[in-house]
Amino acid sequence: xxxxxxxxxxxxxxxxxxxxxxxxxxxxxxxxxxxxxxxxxxxxxxxxxxxxxxxxxxxxxxxxxxxxxxxxxxxxxxxxxxxxxxxxxxxxxxxxxxxxxxxxxxxxxxxxxxxxxxxxxxxxxxxxxxxxxxxxxxxxxxxxxxxxxxxxxxxxxxxxxxxxxxxxxxxxxxxxxxxxxxxxxxxxxxxxxxxxxxxxxxxxxxxxxxxxxxxxxxxxxxxxxxxxxxxxxxxxxxxxxxxxxxxxxxxxxxxxxxxxxxxxxxxxxxxxxxxxxxxxxxxxxxxxxxxxxxxxxxxxxxxxxxxxxxxxxxxxxxxxxxxxxxxxxxxxxxxxxxxxxxxxxxxxxxxxxxxxxxxxxxxxxxxxxxxxxxxxxxxxxxxxxxxxxxxxxxxxxxxxxxxxxxxxxxxxxxxxxxxxxxxxx
Numbered sequence: 235x236x237x238x239x240x241x242x243x244x245x246x247x248x249x250x251x252x253x254x255x256x257x258x259x260x261x262x263x264x265x266x267x268x269x270x271x272x273x274x275x276x277x278x279x280x281x282x283x284x285x286x287x288x289x290x291x292x293x294x295x296x297x298x299x300x301x302x303x304x305x306x307x308x309x310x311x312x313x314x315x316x317x318x319x320x321x322x323x324x325x326x327x328x329x330x331x332x333x334x335x336x337x338x339x340x341x342x343x344x345x346x347x348x349x350x351x352x353x354x355x356x357x358x359x360x361x362x363x364x365x366x367x368x369x370x371x372x373x374x375x376x377x378x379x380x381x382x383x384x385x386x387x388x389x390x391x392x393x394x395x396x397x398x399x400x401x402x403x404x405x406x407x408x409x410x411x412x413x414x415x416x417x418x419x420x421x422x423x424x425x426x427x428x429x430x431x432x433x434x435x436x437x438x439x440x441x442x443x444x445x446x447x448x449x450x451x452x453x454x455x456x457x458x459x460x461x462x463x464x465x466x467x468x469x470x471x472x473x474x475x476x477x478x479x480x481x482x483x484x485x486x487x488x489x490x491x492x493x494x495x496x497x498x499x500x501x502x503x504x505x506x507x508x509x510x511x512x513x514x515x516x517x518x519x520x521x522x523x524x525x526x527x528x529x530x531x532x533x534x535x536x537x538x539x540x541x542x543x544x545x546x547x548x549x550x551x552x553x554x555x556x557x558x559x560x561x562x563x564x565x566x567x568x569x570x571x572x573x574x575x576x577x578x579x580x581x582x583x584x585x586x587x588x589x590x591x592x593x594x595x596x597x598x599x600x601x602x603x604x605x606x607x608x609x610x611x612x613x614x615x616x617x618x619x620x621x622x623x624x625x626x627x628x629x630x631x632x633x634x635x636x637x638x639x640x641x642x643x644x645x646x647x648x649x650x651x652x653x654x655x656x657x658x659x
Contacts, residue, residue, distance in 0.1 A: 255465045256382050256651070259455050263378045264371055266456035272367045276360050283356035290349040296338040304330045308522060327526045328518050336514035343539070346504025351497045358491040365484035372480045374454075375655055381451045382464065383648040388444040389463055390640035395437045398633045402430040405612065405629070409622065412615075422622035429626050467647055478658045479576065485569045492558050492565070499554045505543040512536045576656060583653035590646040597639035604632040 264270060309327030342349075409423040452458055512535065518525030519532035611628040614620045 254459065254461055256379070256467045259382055259451065260375055260378050262455035262457065263374055266454065267371060267374055269367060269370055273364065276363045276367070280356055280360035283360075284353055287349050287352040287356060290345065290352070291342055294340045296340075297336070298338065299335045300333075302332045304332065306330075307332075308526065310526070328522065329529055332517060333531070334514050334516035336512060336516075339511045340540075341509045342506070343509055344507040345501075346506060347497070347501040348504075348506075351494065351501045354494040355491070355498055358487070358494040362484070362487040362491050365480060365487040368480035369484050372658075376652070378451070378454060379648065379651055379655065381447055381454070383644060383651075385444060385447045385451065385464055386466060386644045386647075387641060388440055388447060390644060391440045391637065392437065392444060394633055394637040394640065395433060395440060397636070398629065399430065399433050399437065401608075401629055401633075402426060402433055405625065406430055408612075408616075425622040425626065429629075466644075467651060469647060469650065479572075480658070481572050482569070485565060485572070488565055489562070492562055496555065496558055499551055499558070502544070502547040503551055505541055508540050508542075510536075510538060510540050579656050580653065583649055583656060586649045587646065587653065590642055590649055593642045594639070594646055597635070597642055601632070601635045601639050604628075604635040608632045 307328035307330050406423065406426045409426050413420055413423050448459055513533070514535075515531060515533050517529060517531045520534045520536075521532070524532075608625075608628045608631070611620060611625045615622065615625045
């Protein structure tokens with residue numbers, strides 16, 4: 235038992251080490267997502283369907299047995315019976331109770347392309363199901379990204395709040411010294427201390443939210459995160475738009491399925507040609523005259539070639555093909571709507587990236603200016619020019635500017651990766 239626990243702990247620690255980057259979290263989430271098991275089930279179903287299609291060419295064997303009683307059977311003419319009776323012979327003809335145990339064997343020679351159409355249908359349906367699972371799994375990527383960048387934003391809030399606490403603690407110590415020397419009032423120290431306690435409460439709330447986000451991410455990836463802070467993704471160049479989304483592959487798979495259905499409908503009106511053999515043991519036999527003079531059971535056999543043609547399939551062929559044409563038009567509309575919405579999303583993401591780039595370019599200068607104002611305010615407080623409330627306002631301004639800088643940087647990263655997800659790059 236101890237060895238099992240040790241192995242599990244080692245496995246969790248190894249998995250945790252790998253789960254620090256966005257790419258690794260995406261990979262682990264895909265592998266851990268329950269719907270990933272659909273791929274194996276779809277492949278197994280496809281193999282069964284293909285196997286059934288191939289077995290249409292295996293000789294079909296049917297066993298049957300029957301007992302019948304007929305109201306009339308073949309018999310000798312009355313004049314012939316009179317002659318037989320005159321010579322002392324009695325022949326009743328075929329008995330009305332009849333028995334048969336039969337074996338029927340049929341072998342396809344040409345099925346009009348039905349088995350090939352069934353194979354194409356099985357492959358097209360399986361491919362469509364796989365592409366649908368691809369779309370579902372691909373949508374998981376956006377959910378992982380949102381949680382991942384949410385944790386990064388909360389990490390920055392934690393860092394900025396801890397920095398604010400450090401500044402407030404430093405100023406509170408300085409303020410208490412000023413009070414002891416009679417330079418400041420006790421109320422000024424109380425104001426700074428109240429702000430410090432409020433910052434600590436905020437830190438506790440942010441830490442709790444971050445812990446919740448981390449637990450959600452761990453549920454998605456199926457293992458524990460190995461470090462307290464996640465790795466910030468690197469900024470990557472944006473590629474040109476290429477239609478490589480799994481939704482487009484799904485539309486193509488649906489189109490292939492419609493094509494396979496058309497072939498199946500066309501083959502449904504073709505004639506079928508097969509060879510057959512039937513053997514049976516029973517009464518009466520194929521030699522009717524022999525069965526008329528003897529009620530003994532006998533072995534009998536028939537072989538031949540059979541042609542069958544279901545003319546009724548022509549009645550519904552046109553309607554079925556028209557239905558497929560309508561389905562194709564609906565599929566084209568869905569593809570056009572998807573491409574339109576994707577293009578709209580690209581324009582929106584590009585606009586957001588441009589806005590955030592301008593904001594990031596200005597944030598560094600804003601933070602530097604706010605820092606200078608705060609340092610000056612601390613000197614002014616020491617000289618009695620301003621009070622603690624004014625200083626806290628300057629500290630809050632610096633904190634907000636630094637937090638806005640970090641938030642804008644992460645939001646820019648998130649917007650870039652969101653656009654890459656839209657482009658499937």
